Amino acid sequence: MPSSAADSGLGRKASKEVRKQQLIEATIRVLALKGYAALTVADVAKAAGLSTGIIIFHFVSKDELLASVLRFLAEEYYNNWKQAVAAADDNPAAKLSALVLADFNPDVYTPDKLAAWIAFWGESQGRPIYEELCAGFDAERLVAGERFCRSLVESGGYDLDPDITMKALDAMGDGLWLAVAQSGSGLTGRLTPQECNQIMQASLAAFFPRHFAQPGR
């Protein structure tokens, strides 16, 4: 059967890595569409325009496929904020802003990808993969963010605990992702990545008014 609409135009001779990436992306689409529990290898095969056999061939098992997807997402996430922070002006405000706003880079984060993330969150109970793959990365980001917050608190004389503030911003980021991910379901009050960006900027301005301005004012 010739390639489906989802095939991305790759022929039968795609290299090993290209094919794996193609399957990872198909899995993300299915995860967003059906959730973790309802995802089957056959669904992924169909979404990729390939057969079920080839998935097991490349990934050994369904669990390993899903672990590869999570690994891809985690690395992409890490690279995305790392690079955003590196590219930012060399002052704590710009760095912190880059760190927390990187999560809403529309080039990287479509609702589909966020929905895939939420699906993994929901399944992190009882499965050690999530922790194994994400715990270190998460911690590093929290530590970096807290350092920037501390600099701002010290230089701006804010009455804030930098640890608590970073945890608040981190939690808000997760919550906004959830809202974006559920936007596909038509839930009331759900958001676009652009709106999230605005909400996050407004929050930065609330916590650090002498370093950030309310957006749009």
Added chain:
Amino acid sequence: MPSSAADSGLGRKASKEVRKQQLIEATIRVLALKGYAALTVADVAKAAGLSTGIIIFHFVSKDELLASVLRFLAEEYYNNWKQAVAAADDNPAAKLSALVLADFNPDVYTPDKLAAWIAFWGESQGRPIYEELCAGFDAERLVAGERFCRSLVESGGYDLDPDITMKALDAMGDGLWLAVAQSGSGLTGRLTPQECNQIMQASLAAFFPRHFAQPGR
């Protein structure tokens, strides 16, 4: 066969409603322990100290059991914040505080229950149940919170958009729940409901410094 440890001491002839509630609570425990995808009817039966047959007898199907669990959680959530707001002092600051802190009432929200919520979030894609049951409740809470924020903004002269502020607080609440739910997994930086309460209070103080003080200062 003697009752298992999970039986809660209820005899064979518990009333229909009591038995259903007992099964709903067992389901929440399993959801927290194994996640949505790995939950089986047999797991729930074992956790409740009953047989698999009785679950279908009372709930018709596994899907209907899970819908009943979500319905229970959604109603409990609604009643919890409604009652907290009603019991609060009659001023917008107290009302808003009651609204957003109700989510961390330790009498209601154990890590288990939050993990169950996250499991449903992860599966809300592709299943209309979540939206059907929760959309209206969620919207009502956002509207109420925004009204309190607007009062504070007007009386306190803050440079804030009430809608955006409430969405920020709401997202933060969801993100904190996620952090609590994952505390069972040993993930770094995860939180207890008490810490969440503190973080949320700190955030209220950041947004509305003339109405709330930083906690512990």
Added chain:
Amino acid sequence: MPSSAADSGLGRKASKEVRKQQLIEATIRVLALKGYAALTVADVAKAAGLSTGIIIFHFVSKDELLASVLRFLAEEYYNNWKQAVAAADDNPAAKLSALVLADFNPDVYTPDKLAAWIAFWGESQGRPIYEELCAGFDAERLVAGERFCRSLVESGGYDLDPDITMKALDAMGDGLWLAVAQSGSGLTGRLTPQECNQIMQASLAAFFPRHFAQPGR
């Protein structure tokens, strides 16, 4: 819950035998409605306006209930043709006619009852009950019929084998029952007991034209 429409007006104190008969009749109705494979004890209970427990109480098991139904039908069948033959005029033509037409006595044979019979035929494979209960009765009827046929052949000088003739009439009787039983399903060309009677009389006239006239002529 008070008695359903199917209760036949019998109160809670029905005697053992009356209650068993009530349950047998409910089973026949269910058999006609749903067939043998789909019949459940709960269906019968509902049709009788009673609980499932009482069926097992009276009949020990579902198999025993169904055996009782078949036993009832077989005995009713036996008594019906025996009595019809006994009541007939004392000549072979009248006796044979009474024998084969007894199957279409509308006081005894409603489409429901015939459908129940067919359901048992369909399940007679692999279950010895049918044979155990019916073989002797069937044989006795065939022997009696053959004797009447033989008398007619001898007295009428027909070029017929009495054994084969009786088997033909017997098979036709079964086939006509099938047609009546399926009349509930709306199958084309299906028949009423009255039409069967006519067809059977026409056949008697064909086999033994000097003893029977074509009906309606």
Added chain:
Amino acid sequence: MPSSAADSGLGRKASKEVRKQQLIEATIRVLALKGYAALTVADVAKAAGLSTGIIIFHFVSKDELLASVLRFLAEEYYNNWKQAVAAADDNPAAKLSALVLADFNPDVYTPDKLAAWIAFWGESQGRPIYEELCAGFDAERLVAGERFCRSLVESGGYDLDPDITMKALDAMGDGLWLAVAQSGSGLTGRLTPQECNQIMQASLAAFFPRHFAQPGR
């Protein structure tokens, strides 16, 4: 695992249609052996020397498997009498004889296949499949048979109603099938296809003595 005795020597990669036919035939064998109610997918799989999964893979559900069996039987039945009538000499007596005797063609109708038919008769209540698949075919055969009877009545001057006569012969055919099908159960007076043929010929001779002779005389 080596193929069982029932495998018929077909390898793992039989074509889709061949495999489906193989499973249909296994189902007929099980139907004859255990009846409709007791038939399980596992029984059929075992009888075919295959696994249970492959049955659902090819037929979607047990119900669809059984419907496919009935469809096969109905088409085979239709083709059998159609072809027999077409091959017969071009006169009404030969056509009618071919029509009614086709049912006892020993190349097509083994006791197993007849038992499978009876099993479907018994379950036709409450299930519309039987009617859907067979009603049209049955009607066409009755109409054709009646036409032949009418020709004979007109040319032979018989005092018969062609419609009633054909219904009588049709019912007799069904009843004889029933007798053959139950021959496996050791019921007294049960018949072989050859005996049925003889009985049917005797009946044709009884109805139309100027066109058919009593067999064996």
Added chain:
DNA sequence: GATGAATGAGCCTTCATTCAT
């Protein structure tokens, strides 16, 4: 590499039977 028929373990669901009330 790629396919898809085939396998079989595991799960949801049904339902005859039990038994406390």
Added chain:
DNA sequence: GATGAATGAAGGCTCATTCAT
């Protein structure tokens, strides 16, 4: 006698995985 919640064995169906082609 009668009820109906509870049990648990059995069966239909799903789906990850295998493997002949």
